[in-house]
Amino acid sequence: MATSDKLIDTDRWYRINQSIGEFLTSKYTVVAILSTMVLYFTFPIYWTFISSLKTLDGIHAFPPSLVPDASELVDPIWLNYVHLLTQRSFDMFTFNSLIVALVTTAIVVTFGTLAGYGFSRFRFPYDDYVFIGILGARLLPPIGMLVPFYRLFGQLNLIDTRIALVVVYTYMNLPLAIWLMRNYFISIPADLDEASYIDGATRFQTFKDVILPLAKPGVAAVAILTFLFSWREFLFAFALTFTTSAKTIPVGAMMMIEDVVVLWNYLAAGGFIAMLPALLFVVLFQRYIVSGLTAGAVKG
Amino acid sequence: MASENLLDSVRAGFGRSSSREDGEIGPIREFINDHFMFFVLTPPLLVLGTLVLLPSSYLLWSSVHEARTWGPDVFVGLENYIAIFQDPMFYLSLRHSVMYVIGSVSLAFVLGLTAALAINQVASKRIRSTFTVLILLAWAVPLVVTGLIWRFMLHSDYGIVNALLVQLGIVTEQIGFVTDPTLAFLSVVVVDAWARAPFATILLLAGLQTIPEDLYEAARVDGANFFQKFRDITIPHLKPQAAIALVIMCMFAFRTFSVVFALTGGGPANSTRVLATYIYQAGINQGDVGYAAALSVLMIAMTMVFITFYVLQVQEDALDTA
Numbered sequence: 001m002a003t004s005d006k007l008i009d010t011d012r013w014y015r016i017n018q019s020i021g022e023f024l025t026s027k028y029t030v031v032a033i034l035s036t037m038v039l040y041f042t043f044p045i046y047w048t049f050i051s052s053l054k055t056l057d058g059i060h061a062f063p064p065s066l067v068p069d070a071s072e073l074v075d076p077i078w079l080n081y082v083h084l085l086t087q088r089s090f091d092m093f094t095f096n097s098l099i100v101a102l103v104t105t106a107i108v109v110t111f112g113t114l115a116g117y118g119f120s121r122f123r124f125p126y127d128d129y130v131f132i133g134i135l136g137a138r139l140l141p142p143i144g145m146l147v148p149f150y151r152l153f154g155q156l157n158l159i160d161t162r163i164a165l166v167v168v169y170t171y172m173n174l175p176l177a178i179w180l181m182r183n184y185f186i187s188i189p190a191d192l193d194e195a196s197y198i199d200g201a202t203r204f205q206t207f208k209d210v211i212l213p214l215a216k217p218g219v220a221a222v223a224i225l226t227f228l229f230s231w232r233e234f235l236f237a238f239a240l241t242f243t244t245s246a247k248t249i250p251v252g253a254m255m256m257i258e259d260v261v262v263l264w265n266y267l268a269a270g271g272f273i274a275m276l277p278a279l280l281f282v283v284l285f286q287r288y289i290v291s292g293l294t295a296g297a298v299k300g
Numbered sequence: 301m302a303s304e305n306l307l308d309s310v311r312a313g314f315g316r317s318s319s320r321e322d323g324e325i326g327p328i329r330e331f332i333n334d335h336f337m338f339f340v341l342t343p344p345l346l347v348l349g350t351l352v353l354l355p356s357s358y359l360l361w362s363s364v365h366e367a368r369t370w371g372p373d374v375f376v377g378l379e380n381y382i383a384i385f386q387d388p389m390f391y392l393s394l395r396h397s398v399m400y401v402i403g404s405v406s407l408a409f410v411l412g413l414t415a416a417l418a419i420n421q422v423a424s425k426r427i428r429s430t431f432t433v434l435i436l437l438a439w440a441v442p443l444v445v446t447g448l449i450w451r452f453m454l455h456s457d458y459g460i461v462n463a464l465l466v467q468l469g470i471v472t473e474q475i476g477f478v479t480d481p482t483l484a485f486l487s488v489v490v491v492d493a494w495a496r497a498p499f500a501t502i503l504l505l506a507g508l509q510t511i512p513e514d515l516y517e518a519a520r521v522d523g524a525n526f527f528q529k530f531r532d533i534t535i536p537h538l539k540p541q542a543a544i545a546l547v548i549m550c551m552f553a554f555r556t557f558s559v560v561f562a563l564t565g566g567g568p569a570n571s572t573r574v575l576a577t578y579i580y581q582a583g584i585n586q587g588d589v590g591y592a593a594a595l596s597v598l599m600i601a602m603t604m605v606f607i608t609f610y611v612l613q614v615q616e617d618a619l620d621t622a
Contacts, residue, residue: 014525017525017526017527017528018525018526020526020527021525021526021527021529022526024526025421025526030418030421030422033414033415033418034415034418034419034422034431037411037414037415037418037431037435038431038434038435040494041434041435041437041438041494041497041498042434042437042438044438044441044446044449044450044453044494045437045438045441047449047452047453047460048445048449051452059458060457060458062457062458062463063460063463063464063466063467064458064460064463111343111344111347111348112344114340114341114343114344115340115341115344115345115348117340118337118340118341118344119341121337122337122341124337124341130345132611134348135611135614136607136611137348137352139551139603139606139607139610140352140600140603140607141551141554141555141576141599141600141603142555143555143557143575143576143579143580143596143599144359144555144579144596144597144599144600144603145355145356145359145596146579146580146583146584146596147359147362147579147583147584147589147592147593147596148354148355148356148358148359148362148593149355150583150584150589151358151362151367151589152354152355152358167351170347170351171348171351171352171355174344174347174348174351175348178344178348202325202329202332202333203332203333203336204329204332204333204336207336207340228440231442232442232443232444233442234442234443234444234557234558234561234562235557235558235580238444239580239584250442250444250445250558253444253445253448254444254448254561254562257448257451257562264452264455264458267448267452268449268452271445271448271449274442274444274445275440275441275442275445278440278441278442279437279440279441281440282433282436282437282439282440283433283437286429286432286433286436289436290432290436290502290506293499293502293503294502294503294506297503297544297545297548
């Protein structure tokens with residue numbers, strides 16, 4: 001008697017579990033969860049954009065309108081952006097951000113590809129230890145290196161220059177680049193190198209004409225991630241620059257919070273300029289970013 | 301077979317280009333060819349070695365000196381370290397950092413896991429990637445902008461969050477999310493998790509997608525229910541990936557500067573001061589370089605625990621592929 005009671009009980013419990021499971025995995029639940037998630041993760045971006053088009057009165061209205069009407073928006077609609085570019089040096093900040101990110105990307109991609117190829121094809125004494133060292137270097141917290149970099153640049157008279165930022169960003173991104181490129185090159189069979197030597201190509205030709213073209217997706221992932229990481233960096237840009245000759249967009253956005261009266265519509269516009277290229281990159285190059293982030297994390 | 305074809309086509313392409321050279325290369329190119337490993341590895345390793353070792357040694361040097369931003373350094377031995385261990389602000393920042401890591405990482409992990417599980421349920425590849433992009437957009441926002449925009453959204457007078465709460469009748473008076481010491485810390489943690497969760501989603505989704513579909517199919521045939529499948533298939537298979545995701549997120553949360561700096565600046569009344577903002581204040585604002593350097597050394601030493609754990613986790617995988 002007792003046994004059959006227990007059996008029924010288990011059965012009932014099983015059925016309850018089953019129906020909770022069905023409910024959780026049903027189409028509607030999944031869609032509801034995902035919609036909530038997307039709303040939560042994208043709303044602040046929408047809010048930045050919409051606030052960047054508002055007048056100050058529109059910003060201060062209570063409650064603020066989710067979809068503002070024309071009276072709350074500046075006229076013409078891009079007025080706040082014009083103000084930032086012409087009155088708040090955002091033209092210079094944008095220029096600095098672009099130059100720094102592009103130069104860093106060029107350096108990191110070049111060195112990362114060379115070293116990655118070297119590590120994938122050659123062995124030398126203690127190479128594993130050197131490689132683990134690179135892996136470790138990538139994980140050092142940048143804030144820990146701020147003080148020595150700050151002093152070194154001070155002594156080299158490089159404070160408030162774009163060069164200083166390029167140097168720091170190279171330091172931050174090169175280890176990941178070497179790591180990603182090495183793993184990518186390893187996925188390309190070394191037989192191809194052999195075949196090309198047999199056909200009389202030099203090692204450099206083999207690298208440049210045979211292997212590199214096959215590694216394009218890896219190079220793209222490294223380039224995109226390096227650009228994004230340099231573009232968004234704030235700590236060093238904030239500490240190492242003082243004037244418009246080297247300040248970048250994230251620093252320009254931060255500066256506006258230090259105003260006596262914070263003008264949130266300008267601040268939102270500055271924030272949106274800072275995030276716009278990154279948003280475009282994610283939409284256009286999602287595949288590379290996802291593969292780079294995953295490979296970078298899981299394989300190091 | 302496909303790789304054979306590839307080999308052939310590469311050979312064919314090469315035959316043409318090398319015949320142009322007539323198989324002869326000059327002495328310089330021959331030298332490069334003979335020492336190719338040296339030529340590809342030396343420049344990057346020299347650059348990286350300099351960029352890592354020079355500041356690292358300077359950091360250690362500064363940490364045992366009484367040093368200001370400019371001017372001569374005076375050797376003081378371990379005095380900076382001793383001062384740190386007697387500094388209540390250090391313990392406060394450290395405690396905040398630890399609480400921050402625990403709070404933000406667990407919240408981001410739960411959010412990321414939920415999103416990843418939900419995305420993984422979607423059959424259409426196109427829709428899956430659309431949802432991934434939409435969530436990844438939050439990752440793309442520069443962290444300092446994340447801090448600034450949430451500061452605006454959580455503003456007690458003009459913030460949308462307070463407006464919603466008041467409109468819905470949940471609160472009668474606007475809340476000072478970033479001006480009240482207790483709430484400020486919670487706000488920082490929640491905002492940090494917002495920025496961190498998309499990364500968790502990506503990593504966990506990649507982990508989920510490596511689990512073979514047959515396992516679920518077999519379990520279904522055997523009559524396993526949702527929770528049994530989750531417990532016996534999903535969790536064990538996701539564990540390695542989840543562990544790595546957690547270690548990385550802890551490391552990144554531990555070093556967070558921008559979100560805190562932009563959202564609260566470490567205030568009010570030091571309630572959100574973490575190690576990173578303390579180092580910044582000591583080293584850059586107050587110019588007490590020696591003290592900040594010693595703080596940095598301690599922070600790096602603490603991170604080393606994570607780094608070691610992480611390297612041990614991935615090294616087998618990493619070096620195996622060679």
